[in-house]
Amino acid sequence: MNFIIKLIVSALAVFIVAHILPGVSLTNYVSALLVAIVLAFLNAVVKPILTILTIPVTVVTLGLFLLAINAIIILFADKIVSGFSVNGFWTALFFSIILSFITGILNMILGVKKEDQN
Numbered sequence: 001m002n003f004i005i006k007l008i009v010s011a012l013a014v015f016i017v018a019h020i021l022p023g024v025s026l027t028n029y030v031s032a033l034l035v036a037i038v039l040a041f042l043n044a045v046v047k048p049i050l051t052i053l054t055i056p057v058t059v060v061t062l063g064l065f066l067l068a069i070n071a072i073i074i075l076f077a078d079k080i081v082s083g084f085s086v087n088g089f090w091t092a093l094f095f096s097i098i099l100s101f102i103t104g105i106l107n108m109i110l111g112v113k114k115e116d117q118n
Helices: 002-020 029-053 055-060 067-082 090-112
Strands: 025-026 084-086
Touching: 002 025, 002 029, 002 090, 025 029, 029 055, 029 067, 029 084, 055 067, 067 084, 067 090, 084 090
Parallel strands: none
Antiparallel strands: 025 084
């Protein structure tokens, strides 16, 4: 149940950020929900692979390259979800940063807690 709540919160955050940030368009809330689902999948499957493959670059940049990986994940979601579009790498980078911030605030306001990792 907590996973579904997190997806709904993420979809709300995607919807908010898409309306705040120029260069990002979203057709409706269903598209925002699809983006949240696709981002959850890509973050679970693709992001660890990209992180492992780019360890040397990540170490040299003191971890800042992980922001670029987040932007690449957003651009993948742009290609997968038809009602969602991002205008370029820099917009995707800003989108990922603002999305993380808004999601954190919404989770704090709504009391969504991280699941126990035991």
